[in-house]
Amino acid sequence: MVALRREEKRLVNVLIVGTDFPPNSGGISTYSREIAQVLTERCSVTVLAPGATGSRAFDETFCFEVVRTPNIPFLRTLAFLVYVPWLLVRKRTDLVLHTVWTTALASHMWHRFFRAPYFVSVHASEILDDNRSIRRRIKGYLGRWRRAALRRAAGIFPVSRYTARLVEGFGVAKARIRVITHGVDPVRFYPGTASDSSGDGGxxxxxxxxxxxxxxxxxxxxxxxxxxxxxxxxxxxxxxxxxxxxxxxxxxxxxxxxxxxxxxxxxxxxxxxxxxxxxxxxxxxxxxxxxxxxxxxxxxxxxxxxxxxxxxxxxxxxxxxxxxxxxxxxxxxxxxxxxxxxxxxxxxxxxxxxxxxxxxxxxxxxxEMNWDRAGGTLLDAMQELSRDRLSS
CATH class of the missing domain: 3.40.50.2000 (Glycogen Phosphorylase B;)
Structure with a gap:
């Protein structure tokens, strides 16, 4: 009977939240997609991302659910403030992974009302301030909230040692910082045969x-x-x-x-x-x-x-x-x-x-440097850092 109950134990529900997700291109978009796909092998995954042209057909190719927010410039953060708590309840979410810090503001705001611990992946420039654009100026004005959201997180996952040093500057305890580097798909990218037999591939x-x-x-x-x-x-x-x-x-x-x-x-x-x-x-x-x-x-x-x-x-x-x-x-x-x-x-x-x-x-x-390793290490870190909360 005990063994049967263990087999019937439900999967951990993970909510991945980010502003960059396919069909949009870019490193963070790739990161979000690949991590979601790897976690699906061990968890029930839901992705929350802004809507994009062609996203509906794209989302149908995934083996996890993708929920899209209205993609309204400068109002996306407000949309996440509404959608995150809704999904926390609807999906009985256990763990939340924010692939950028701006969406973590939603988890920070609602953390007193929900038990699910949240985590933040950090890449580099998105946590630094300058006045190069209106969007970056707005992020700069949110500096106090950024620091609070990072420090409240159960764990921070910088993608390099360099980025980890940036995170430490926000007063995040080192014990909650885990460097988890990117990976790549070795099946998709592999040594091929050059189409030019001259040997001058350059x-x-x-x-x-x-x-x-x-x-x-x-x-x-x-x-x-x-x-x-x-x-x-x-x-x-x-x-x-x-x-x-x-x-x-x-x-x-x-x-x-x-x-x-x-x-x-x-x-x-x-x-x-x-x-x-x-x-x-x-x-x-x-x-x-x-x-x-x-x-x-x-x-x-x-x-x-x-x-x-x-x-x-x-x-x-x-x-x-x-x-x-x-x-x-x-x-x-x-x-x-x-x-x-x-x-x-x-x-x-x-x-x-x-x-x-x-x-x-x-x-x-x-x-080592593949998405299976990156995703597995990330999930293990989330479960370790939140073990007390998940078992209580």
Whole structure:
């Protein structure tokens, strides 16, 4: 009889709340989707996210329920204040995971009325203040509430050691901070066969064309390497506000024959881009006065490693947690063009070393840096940090 009761014990009900979720793109959107899918294997999962064009058809592909709030600019936070308590009751929620701190304001406001402990994932720039946009100004005005929401949470999950240090600055007890890095799907991203048999796959960057991503420094490094008769191809996947400036730089440096701006690509084209490349490079750097431009982790580094590529990465923000320096890739000073050029030369000319790094990166993803590990670790941490409340 006891055994039967244990078998009939209901699954833990988890509510995942965030402002970024597919079909919208981006790192936090990917994070939210992948964590939800992994937790579904052990829990009953419900996702609460803003509505988006095409979301209904998209939501039907998931094996968990997605509840959508009205997507009204500047009123989304108010919508979460209503929807969160409603779902806490309707779903008999045991655990709440907020993938950004702004939605955690709802759990903080209602915590006196509900037993479900809440947790917050922290990425980097979203918890820092600046006046770059109206939205970020509003977040800045909510600074006192942000601190309170983070400190009230049962646990905080920064995606890197760098982000963990930012969280500590808000007075969160270290015992409630658990670094849980991103993962990647090793089934989706895998070493492929290049469509170009010439062996000159060259360099690849997959990122928004933002100032801190370091495309400009890579272009300068390529110009410097021409003096050494090295002219690897460079494919840039992504769009952004830096596109026009980077195109002008390419023209001015005479790199038109080497550089390809691929723009936005489909999922299939992205996999092909990784398969065709020899080296992945993203020299992310910190920009003084730009708190909105910080690399909290760098998911594309893991996509590259899963695809069997060696990585060249800028040593900034949380990037050192996404690359094993000297093993899966090379960390460089992202502001030093010479350092970037030397790393490119090293991996382009020493293909055996590049191959070994790519293999180690793939193994690292298979054994550790995958979403199964990330989701499992996160759930274990939530249950551990809230064990007393769940058993009472």
């Amino acid at each position: 360099l690849l960057t997959v990122a928004r064309l933002d100032l801190h991503k370091g495309h400009d420094k890579v272009l300068e490094a390529l110009a410097r390497l021409r003096d050494e008769r090295l002219s690897p191809r460079y494919t840039i996947v992504g769009e952004g506000e830096e596109r026009a400036r980077l195109a002008r730089m390419t023209q001015a440096l005479g790199l038109q024959e080497q550089v390809t701006f691929a723009g936005f690509v489909s999922d299939e084209e992205l996999l092909r881009a990784y398969a065709d490349a020899e080296v992945f490079i993203m020299a992310s750097r910190e920009i003084p006065g730009r708190q909105d431009l910080i690399e909290g982790f760098g998911l594309s580094f893991l996509e590259a490693s899963a695809s069997g590529l060696p990585v060249i990465a800028g040593r900034s923000g949380g990037v050192p947690d996404a690359v094993l320096d000297g093993k899966t890739g090379l960390l460089v000073d992202p502001c030093d063009v010479g350092d970037i050029a030397r790393a490119i030369k090293c991996l382009v000319t020493d293909r055996e070393r590049a191959r070994r790094m790519g293999e180690k990166g793939r193994k690292w993803v298979e054994e």
